[in-house]
Amino acid sequence: AQSVTQPDIHITVSEGASLELRCNYSYGATPYLFWYVQSPGQGLQLLLKYFSGDTLVQGIKGFEAEFKRSQSSFNLRKPSVHWSDAAEYFCAVSRKDFNKFYFGSGTKLNVKP
């Protein structure tokens, strides 16, 4: 069965510091992987997605993620966090042939001034 684990429920970083949010997935075949961001009171917005090819993918707002098959991970990174990045971040996985998403439980990011 497909599953997505985000081990960190809450993370607090200082503005300007680097950020890494962890995501591990369990999936039988090559997955399609996504990161979404949810600002307070809003719907989800796509940050980036990985299908194949280069394992380092760039997204919007300066975010990037790296697919590591050997570790079943798809961690999200940003070199320098801004206060406006405070939000909840969701990792999701889907199959190539079926548009059913499985979401992680989310990581809430707080940014200290």
Add this chain to the structure above:
Amino acid sequence: IAGITQAPTSQILAAGRRMTLRCTQDMRHNAMYWYRQDLGLGLRLIHYSNTAGTTGKGEVPDGYSVSRANTDDFPLTLASAVPSQTSVYFCASSAGTSGGETQYFGPGTRLLVL
């Protein structure tokens, strides 16, 4: 461009009452989805529709029904609400039905069942 609109924004509902959450998209997307978001559980798929006239069950379909009479609208109905259906409900759509399609989300409906 509105994208996806959901109504109502929030609702307090007495247990046992019937409720329909509305979802409309203006992107002419083929596929639409309903998720519920609960603290610590992320988003879970309730029902989906790959094209007008067809629907399918997701992870947590019990107590919910959907219809897809046309491309734009995908209402979610709670026939007899129970407190465990208290949640935030998100509607989403995607242009296609393959696993790589980006899903676009509405702003959500907050539902409290008492």
